[in-house]
Amino acid sequence: xxxxxxxxxxxxxxxxxxxxxxxxxxxxxxxxxxxxxxxxxxxxxxxxxxxxxxxxxxxxxxxxxxxxxxxxxxxxxxxxxxxxxxxxxxxxxxxxxxxxxxxxxxxxxxxxxxxxxxxxxxxxxxxxxx
Amino acid sequence: xxxxxxxxxxxxxxxxxxxxxxxxxxxxxxxxxxxxxxxxxxxxxxxxxxxxxxxxxxxxxxxxxxxxxxxxxxxxxxxxxxxxxxxxxxxxxxxxxxxxxxxxxxxxxxxxxxxxxxxxxxxxxxxxx
Numbered sequence: 001x002x003x004x005x006x007x008x009x010x011x012x013x014x015x016x017x018x019x020x021x022x023x024x025x026x027x028x029x030x031x032x033x034x035x036x037x038x039x040x041x042x043x044x045x046x047x048x049x050x051x052x053x054x055x056x057x058x059x060x061x062x063x064x065x066x067x068x069x070x071x072x073x074x075x076x077x078x079x080x081x082x083x084x085x086x087x088x089x090x091x092x093x094x095x096x097x098x099x100x101x102x103x104x105x106x107x108x109x110x111x112x113x114x115x116x117x118x119x120x121x122x123x124x125x126x127x128x129x130x
Numbered sequence: 131x132x133x134x135x136x137x138x139x140x141x142x143x144x145x146x147x148x149x150x151x152x153x154x155x156x157x158x159x160x161x162x163x164x165x166x167x168x169x170x171x172x173x174x175x176x177x178x179x180x181x182x183x184x185x186x187x188x189x190x191x192x193x194x195x196x197x198x199x200x201x202x203x204x205x206x207x208x209x210x211x212x213x214x215x216x217x218x219x220x221x222x223x224x225x226x227x228x229x230x231x232x233x234x235x236x237x238x239x240x241x242x243x244x245x246x247x248x249x250x251x252x253x254x255x256x257x258x259x
Binding site: 004010011013014018054056102112114116124127 | 149153157162164227235239249
């Protein structure tokens with residue numbers, strides 16, 4: 001029985017981690033046109049729960065992508081320098097969309113496992129009826 | 131038959147095995163994107179059961195002796211696999227884990243069905259069917 005609660009808790013921690021990742025991805029996408037914005041990246045790490053010996057998933061610290069900002073040519077822009085360029089963001093929409101899709105797939109897989117564990121637990125409880 | 135109800139013991143071991151394996155499958159899928167994580171698994175029930183019935187194999191002296199397993203002297207050691215590792219040193223294949231999940235669900239349903247059916251037999255023999 002504690003196996004089921006372990007499974008539920010590890011799935012729940014992964015759902016939370018994937019949702020956080022998706023939140024940062026949407027933050028990046030919505031700031032794709034913000035001048036001077038650096039994209040945020042999250043990395044996952046597993047944290048062992050000492051009581052149950054289960055490796056829960058946790059998002060580590062949020063990091064800023066230090067790569068160079070995109071130079072956009074627009075002389076009429078208020079932030080443009082003498083050469084007519086201003087610094088945009090370093091968000092690559094292709095990467096963000098791919099990341100969002102991967103997060104969604106992982107979220108679905110975890111949700112499926114959560115549901116399956118719940119079903120198994122429910123059918124175990126069903127034995128007590130009658 | 132009534133002094134030692136082996137069929138119940140077996141159904142119990144099978145359901146517990148399915149539960150333990152389900153927890154590991156969930157853990158693997160949860161860590162599918164964690165760098166450096168290696169997929170874990172225990173042996174299928176048929177192998178565990180076949181080994182348990184052989185004489186002279188290693189027995190646990192305490193309940194938690196063999197890697198914290200709760201089976202009745204069965205080898206439920208958790209093994210790590212590192213085949214097909216990703217560039218971030220993660221060896222979880224979601225497709226494989228989902229397949230294992232379905233297998234586990236079926237095994238659990240089977241064990242519960244056996245338990246229920248045996249319970250019905252017992253109840254009928256007591257005359258309250």
